[in-house]
Amino acid sequence: MSFRLGLIINPLAGLGGSVALKGSDDVAARALELGAVPRAIERTRVALMAVQGMEIEILTWDGDMGADLARELGFVTRVIGKPQTDPSTADDTLAAARALKRSGADLILFAGGDGTARNVCEAVEDTIPVLGVPAGVKIHSGVYAITPAAAGELLAMLVRGELVSLGGQEVRDLDEDAFRAGRVQARFFGEMNVPVEHRYLQHVKNGGGQEDEQLVLDDIAAGFIEQMDADVNYLIGSGTTVAAIMDALGIENTLLGVDLVRNGELIASDCTAHELERLTADQSVQIVITLIGGQGHIIGRGNQQLSPELLRRAGRGGLYVVATKTKLNALDGRPLIVDSGDPELDASLAGLIQVHTGYRDAVLYPAAKPVNQ
Incomplete structure (x- = not known):
């Protein structure tokens, strides 16, 4: 039984960090001018390498939003759409997430920052499990794994069919204009269902460590x-x-x-x-x-x-x-x-x-x- 993995990469996520722009929202062109190097694709590569060779079909958007990397790593890849602009925008992320929701994906893996999480949340809310690969400058949302490698390990557990608990986690985003002005203003935007660390019998136990x-x-x-x-x-x-x-x-x-x-x-x-x-x-x-x-x-x-x-x-x-x-x-x-x-x-x-x-x-x-x- 093939695991149907939805994949969305925000190729411009995290551009502003290395050039001190404190984010990537609306400043990607400036970041590239200053010599920033995209990192989202490489961070997604780290996560996907944990499941290479497993029975997975990747459903994704064309080009650097997912298809190029999926094919390079040898995954069975089904392209269900393509970005409308180059480079891709938040509208492309929204369109991809909505299409993946309709496609029957078992989980959506997405790489980006809080802005990307907002876009995915707007499209799918809590209707389908998601997991974020941290690639942005600012990560206030709880829907991301702590590292790309950790995202890969969680994904591998799911593909192997292990019991993985789901938990509702907040999507939050920082106002980048306020942040650049020295003010930290994070806002709540919603919740998504995210696989969390594999822990059996974590809630209700008796003295013997088994479920009551x-x-x-x-x-x-x-x-x-x-x-x-x-x-x-x-x-x-x-x-x-x-x-x-x-x-x-x-x-x-x-x-x-x-x-x-x-x-x-x-x-x-x-x-x-x-x-x-x-x-x-x-x-x-x-x-x-x-x-x-x-x-x-x-x-x-x-x-x-x-x-x-x-x-x-x-x-x-x-x-x-x-x-x-x-x-x-x-x-x-x-x-x-x-x-x-x-x-x-x-x-x-x-x-x-x-x-x-x-x-x-x-x-x-x-x-x-x-x-x-």
Whole structure:
């Protein structure tokens, strides 16, 4: 299963640092006149070298925004657009990030500074995991790895299928005009989801260093309930992990069936696929599921009521997968399995999926492509 890596390089990031311009925003031409040397491409090279030889497809923009380096390093490269100007601008970064969001990339790796992070955040917000390679003069945002090599190590962990937690990190940017005038003014612009250092069982432990299952289930339920929206149809799947959510909502649960919840109330219990389709017709749906322990199936085992029509309507973004880290770790690296009966749909759901493992705690875990893909 190939890892789909989105790549964006801001080739001019960091130009102003070596020539004392305290940034690169709107001063790139002046920096080049003063003899500044672009560094973003070389710093991205350091990160990508950590995953050379791994099964990766790089989705990127043409030229020095990513394609040239990806091809040079021998990666399978798919160019999905090109910059409109030379040198590229913030508008090109925005366009590339939006295209990568639509392309189904598992993660966007981008190289730049806080201005680049702002552009990526504006385009994708928290809808897709991202990771920054630090290449700018000023790095106030928390979405960057501490070094390019550290970015490469995190990326390698993801490609190998290790459990990597996701965390919301701030995007901040310094007002460069104020900074040049001697004033430090950093502003908050938003948050993006970023893979953080690999730490098993980091939140809820008992004295033996293992997860306390009931406490973890309570945390998973609290995290889900906090993000519930009005008028959304929640299709609550089977299993004890999902049952903890229903218990926390105070709603009777069908342990081996699928229930429909809307606005905190039980609309229908133990539904058939036809009933779910009829009751949610032309409405938004979110599907809450867990994996079968030891097997890894999230679709197609014990929840066939979740028909391909419902799954397509929810899309990848509408799947809310829950599991304890102990349960994921028991898979010993084997991927999650989607078996809806529709190979094309199964293929569209393959790749890294967010699995919610606690309160505001999630990991990225791979879902396998169908065998014949």
